[in-house]
Amino acid sequence: MSDSGGPDVTQELRLPWDDDPDDLYEHAPCGYLTTLPDGTIVKVNQTFLVWTGYTRAELVGHRRFRDLLGSGGQIYHETHYAPLLRMQDEVHEMAFEVVCADNTTLPTLVNSVLSRGPAKEPRAIRTTVFNATERRSYENELLHARRRAEESERRVQVLQEIVADLAAAPTEAEVAEAVVRAPEPAFGAASSSIYLVDVERDLIVAVSSTDPTTGNWDDMPRSSPRAVARVADRGDLHVVGSVAEAREHFPDLVDNMRKSGRNTVVLLPLTTGGSDERVGTETLGVLAFSFTGERKLGDNELRVVRLLGQQAGQALDRARLYDDARRREERTTFLGETTRTLDELHRLLPRARRLVDRVVPEIADWALLQLSIGGGIHEESGGPAPDLGLLEPAEQRAIRASVPVFPAAGDPLGCVVLPLTARGRVLGTLSMRMAPDRRGAAAERAFLIDLADRAGMALENARLYEQERETARTLQRSLLAADLPSGDSRFAVETHYQAAGQDLEVGGDWFDAFMINKDRLAIAVGDVVGRGIDAATTMGQLRSAIRALAGDGVGPARLLEALDRFVDRVETARMATVAYAEVDLVTGELVYACAGHLPPLFQAPVGIPEFLLQARSAPLGSRAGDLRRTEQRQPLPAGSRLLLYTDGLIERRTRPIDKGFEVLAREFARRRDAPLPGLTAALADLLVGRDHADDVCLLCLSLGSEERIERSLGADRMQIAQLRSELRGWLVAHGIEADCRDAVLLACSEAVANAIEHGYRDDPFGMIDVVGTVTADAVEVRVTDRGTWRGAVTDVARGRGLQLIRESMDQVLFDRTDGTTVIMRRSRGDL
Structure with a gap:
């Protein structure tokens, strides 16, 4: 009992520090080592021996602490542990791998204290060793978790970049290129390939690959037993983890996996909906990527893989819609521009040539246009020609049935043959070799049929135009081809008629010269309003009327008055213009009148040319202004020349008409001594050229004979x-x-x-x-x-x-x- 009467606690409780100190040292929860300054072990507790499997006799006096470390630990002991201990007399939580007696390693944390003598000389090193096995395991787990998180973050980042690339890719080809590059940075794949589904052609089409030398890199039917086709059909993700698995499920992959060393292959369907939503989804393609060796994909990776398939499928769907819209716009623009450019040319053969030039190379790399003209075949072609012998049966079918012939699967020629029809008549065929289109075959066929319809109508219109034009020109030539007076030494007449540019209709310009009697010559040049057959016919009527009305004692004024009455009955002749003159070949006197026509140009033997500006009145049949007709007399000395012409010779939209008169007078004067033959043609060539938009008609009268x-x-x-x-x-x-x-x-x-x-x-x-x-x-x-x-x-x-x-x-x-x-x-x- 204590003095206070209570129990004696010190006798009832046995305190830990009252235990045997040797026992506490030997079985402490940590290892103890005592070494000399050179590291030789002089004391070690039982705990350390149990952990390492050594006996006390193996260590004490025989081994140094550094001898128990691996090679890396020994280097660290020399470079870090020993210097720090000498400088600081202690080190804490130094991590070492201790090599045990059975050559396994024990992760440890070491605290050491350097004991010194009275003279500060090193005496001993006392070391506490903690077992860090569980801590190392925990750290490894943390490290692995961190690595997984980093990899997941990296994959998400890569996927975000891929999604951004997909969003920025407007066309199907660009989307495919972005998708095929995704597996390498996202999953570390060695190679990848993308295949797209072509529903209209019932094919799986190989589009792009990072290594097309590996695998079966070609198109295949959708019904093919190959792995890609089966995945496209089922729409399920497949991971082939070994050659054995491939042999069991996808035999076509075995040879390639063996040759390339790619032991893991992922077959990812590219779908427009979620992989778990079977209703409403559509597989647009398959992304196949492989890994060198065997690769185990975790759940997180598989989720990312499926997400990639969905994103890629949606991007493909959007790109296809964009491609279809763009193609429709391009085709519509092409049809519109083709119609417009063909309409710019009025002749058949130039239109045919332009049609081929439009087709090649914009929509085809080769084209052949064959037209039936006048019992023969006219051909226009562009681009390198294939074996045309193979084309003949298709052409015959197209002509007989009047329907397009499109190339069948495996066709060696690969040409489409379009019959060109108009008004129930086949004009010919347009054959084209076009680059194969993976998709949109139905839309492309509709476009080609539309092109054939437009081309056929354009060519038929050109044919009809040429027919009408030739009829008008034949009529016009027949009306202008009447014999002009010649063989009279008292005068000579030179004429020239030049139609407007070759793509325009004939006009109503005309000339005439005839003998009223043996000593009186009549000359005339006129212009009928309008173009085409009507104008040519009216010109002939007007010309015939002048010949019928001219006679002795009539004169220009009375003749124009009679023509006014004539055009009252011929409405198409109203507002026609006429320059009419009569020459007395005995006296050399000229009598002339102009009904709305440009003034004649007179060149005397000497001096400068002058325009005869008198005796002017309104065009024929005009009901406005002064309706009286007048005439004017002018002497014509021997050697004089008189030029009658139509407005196409001098009128230009780019200059005043006075400038045209000036140029004509100057050039006519320069040719005063030129031979009469060819004079009118030379003036037309100089003043008009060959591409003017109006007809030109000239008549030049020369009095007296040529010296040569x-x-x-x-x-x-x-x-x-x-x-x-x-x-x-x-x-x-x-x-x-x-x-x-x-x-x-x-x-x-x-x-x-x-x-x-x-x-x-x-x-x-x-x-x-x-x-x-x-x-x-x-x-x-x-x-x-x-x-x-x-x-x-x-x-x-x-x-x-x-x-x-x-x-x-x-x-x-x-x-x-x-x-x-x-x-x-x-x-x-x-x-």
């Missing part, structure tokens, strides 16, 4: 008759006797015929120049060609032509300096 005659004609025997007519009139004008005249005409005709036959036998476009001069005692004619004669010119002597020339002329010479020139002279006296 110069003519150029083509290598065509039909032109010899016209040459003889002009040459005869020129000879008559110079008073050449009949015998001499006939001899010159015969010799000249034979020389021209020889030049055509021998000089231009292979050149139908050759030209022959004929120049005639008259002197006081002889007539000389030169016939020049630039063709190639066979052998020497004298070889022609064996023919009849040269014999006639020698018999007809007094002198015949040949000059081979520049081509071949035959020089013929005939005396003006009797033979």
Whole structure:
């Protein structure tokens, strides 16, 4: 009992520190080591021995603490642990891997204290060793969890980037390219490939791959037993984890997995809905990616994989809608622009050429247009041609059935043949080789049928236009082709008619010249309002009316008044313009009048040209203004020239009409001494060119004969008759006797015929120049060609032509300096 009467606690309780100190040391919850300054173990407790499996005899006095560490721990002991201990006399929580007696390792945390003597010299090192096995396991778990979180975050980040790429990809091809690149950064895949479903062609189409050399990289039917087709059909994610699994479920993958070392293959369907929502989903494609070696995909990774399939499927669906809309817009624009550009050309063959130029290369890499024209076939083609022999059966089918022929699967030619029809008639065919389109075949066929319909109608309209145009031109030529007076030495008439650009209809411009009596010449130029057959017909009626109304004592004024009454009955002739003049060939007096027409241009033998501005009145049938018709007289000295013309010669939208008058007068004056033949054509070429939008008509009257005659004609025997007519009139004008005249005409005709036959036998476009001069005692004619004669010119002597020339002329010479020139002279006296 205690002094206070209570119990004696110190006797009833046994305190821990009253235990045996040796026992506490030996069985402490941690290991104890005592080592000399060099690390030699001099004392160790039982706990450490139990942990490591050593005996006390193996350690004490035989091993150093550093000897119990692995190689890495020994380096760390030397570089960190020992220096710190010497400097600080203690170190705490140093992590070491202790190698146990059975060569296993024990993770530990070490605290050491350096004990020093009175002189501060190191005496011993006392070390406490804690078992860190559970802590290491916990740390490893934390590390693994952190790594998993980082990988998940990285995959999410990669997926976000992929989704952003998919959102920015407007077309199906760009979406496919973004999808095929996703598995490598997202999951560490070695290679990936993407296949898309083509419902219309019933195919699985290989689109893109990061390594197309691996696997079966080609298209396949949707019913194929291959893994990709089966996954596309079922719409389920499949992970093939080994070759054995592939052999059991997807045998077509086995060979590739063995060769490439890819032991894990993921087959991911690209769907428009969630993988768990079977209703309303559609598989648009399959993404196949593989890993080197075997790869186990966790649940989180599989969720990300499925999410990728859904995002990619939605992006593909959106891109297809975009592609379809863009294609429809492009096709609509193409059809509209094609129709517009074809309408710009009025002729059939230029339209055909432009159609082919539009098709190639915009929608096809090769096209052949075949048109039935005049019993023959006209062809226009573009691009490198395939084997056309394979195309003939398809063309025949298209023509017989009047329906397009599209290429079948496996067709070696791969061409579509479109019949071009209009108004129930097949005009020809348009054959095209187009790049295969994975999708939209139905829409593409509708587009091609629409193109064929538009092209057929455009070509038919051009054909009808040409038919009408040719009819109008034939009518117009027949109306303008009446014989103009010639062979009279007192005057000469030169005319020229130039239609507007080749793609426009004929107009109503016309000219005429005729003899009222043996000494009175009438000339006229007019312009009928409108174009086409109606204008040409009206022009002919008006021209015939002038011939019928002209007569002795009538004169220009009374003739125009009669024409006013005539157009009251011919409505299409109303507002036509006419410049009409009569020339007295005995007195040289001109009487003229203009009904709304441009003024004639008069050039005297000397001086500058002047426009005859008198006797002007309104167009025919005009009911406005002064309806009286007047006429004006003008002397025409010998050697004068008078030019009548239509407004197409001088009127331009880009300049005032006064400028046109100025240019015409200047150019007419420059050609004062030029030969009359070709003068009107030269003026038209200079002032108008070939692409003007209006017709041009000119008539030039020259009084008195030409000093010399110069003519150029083509290598065509039909032109010899016209040459003889002009040459005869020129000879008559110079008073050449009949015998001499006939001899010159015969010799000249034979020389021209020889030049055509021998000089231009292979050149139908050759030209022959004929120049005639008259002197006081002889007539000389030169016939020049630039063709190639066979052998020497004298070889022609064996023919009849040269014999006639020698018999007809007094002198015949040949000059081979520049081509071949035959020089013929005939005396003006009797033979």
